[in-house]
Amino acid sequence: MNAKRRRSGRFLVVDGPDGVGKSTQVQLLVEQLDQRKVHTLSLREPGGTTAGEIIRSLLLEKRQERLTAVAESFLFQAARAQLVEEVIRPALKRGTWVVCDRFTLSTLVYQGAAGKVNAQAIERMSEIATGGLRPDLYVVLWADPRVCVGRRRDREADRMESKGAKFLRDVSAAYKRLASRGRGCKLIDAGAPIEEVRARIWKLVEPLLGKQA
Numbered sequence: 316m317n318a319k320r321r322r323s324g325r326f327l328v329v330d331g332p333d334g335v336g337k338s339t340q341v342q343l344l345v346e347q348l349d350q351r352k353v354h355t356l357s358l359r360e361p362g363g364t365t366a367g368e369i370i371r372s373l374l375l376e377k378r379q380e381r382l383t384a385v386a387e388s389f390l391f392q393a394a395r396a397q398l399v400e401e402v403i404r405p406a407l408k409r410g411t412w413v414v415c416d417r418f419t420l421s422t423l424v425y426q427g428a429a430g431k432v433n434a435q436a437i438e439r440m441s442e443i444a445t446g447g448l449r450p451d452l453y454v455v456l457w458a459d460p461r462v463c464v465g466r467r468r469d470r471e472a473d474r475m476e477s478k479g480a481k482f483l484r485d486v487s488a489a490y491k492r493l494a495s496r497g498r499g500c501k502l503i504d505a506g507a508p509i510e511e512v513r514a515r516i517w518k519l520v521e522p523l524l525g526k527q528a
Contacts, residue, residue, distance in 0.1 A: 324407035325523050326448070328418040329516070331456035332487045333476050334463030335505045336512065340456065341416050343513045344520065348412055351524060356406050360417040361394035364401050370394040375473040384430030388437055391422045396444040403448065418450060420493065420500065425475060428489030429482050451523060454516055455494035456505035460487045 329337050329344070341357055348355045361371040370390050373380060382390070395418075406413050419441040427434045460483060467476065476483065494502040503515050 323410040325412045325451045326403065326407060327412065327414045327520065327523075328420075328450040328453045329414070329456065330417050330420050330453065330490075330500075331505060332458075332460070332463050332483070332490055333473075334465075334467040335456040335458050336466065336509065337416050337456060339509060340454075340505075340512060340516055341414055343509075344516055345414055347513075347517055348414070348520075353412050353524070354410065355412045355414055356402075358398065358402065358413060358415045360398065360415060360421065361391055363398045364394075366397045367394040375475060377474065380474075384426045384432045387430065388422060388426040388432050388440060391426070392440045392444040395419070395422075395441070399445050399448055404446075415450075418453070419445065420453065420455065420490075420498070424486055424489040424493065428493070429478075429485040449499065452519055453498075453500045454519065455490055455500045455502050456512065457487070457491050457494065457502060458504070458506040460484055462506050463487065 327344070329341050331337055338359075345355050345357050360367075361374060362368050370393060374382070374387060374390055374394075403413050403415070419438075422441060423434060423437050426432045427437045463483075491502070494500040501519055503512060505512055507515075
């Protein structure tokens with residue numbers, strides 16, 4: 316039995332543009348797994364560790380800080396490396412199912428496609444940061460940018476969301492384009508009602524329940 320088969324936990328990622336409903340769907344998924352008596356851990360990127368939360372504050376909350384897309388890329392990857400090593404791998408080894416809000420595709424979209432950082436460089440950085448860890452399921456939620464803007468209207472924009480309408484349109488288009496090309500991702504229409512989106516995600520997750528090593 317190889318190392319991959321010995322891992323009894325599962326690593327699930329929910330990703331997509333801001334305002335698409337990721338946090339809501341992560342919460343609903345964790346609740347469903349809990350109902351099935353699956354031990355779960357909910358995480359977000361960047362964050363989940365002491366270092367990661369400090370980096371999150373710099374990247375998202377400190378809007379007055381001017382960071383280049385290259386600097387953002389390194390910071391996101393630093394937070395990711397710490398999260399994988401300190402939290403995700405140990406949890407999977409224990410048999411815990413990890414549900415993460417964002418992962419490697421987000422850097423490829425925000426800093427790569429929208430920020431114009433070389434995509435191959437970002438993918439290499441992600442490979443180093445994760446040590447080659449791949450999610451068992453990578454769900455990408457997508458909705459029309461106008462829907463996402465409406466959902467974000469009642470909350471304060473973070474530094475990424477404050478980069479302007481064109482940047483956010485580029486982000487949205489990149490998510491749809493990259494997820495549609497496969498990359499191990501499952502693209503789901505998040506413009507549908509919340510319960511319908513939840514059911515579509517669960518349809519992808521449920522088969523994994525019978526594949527625990």
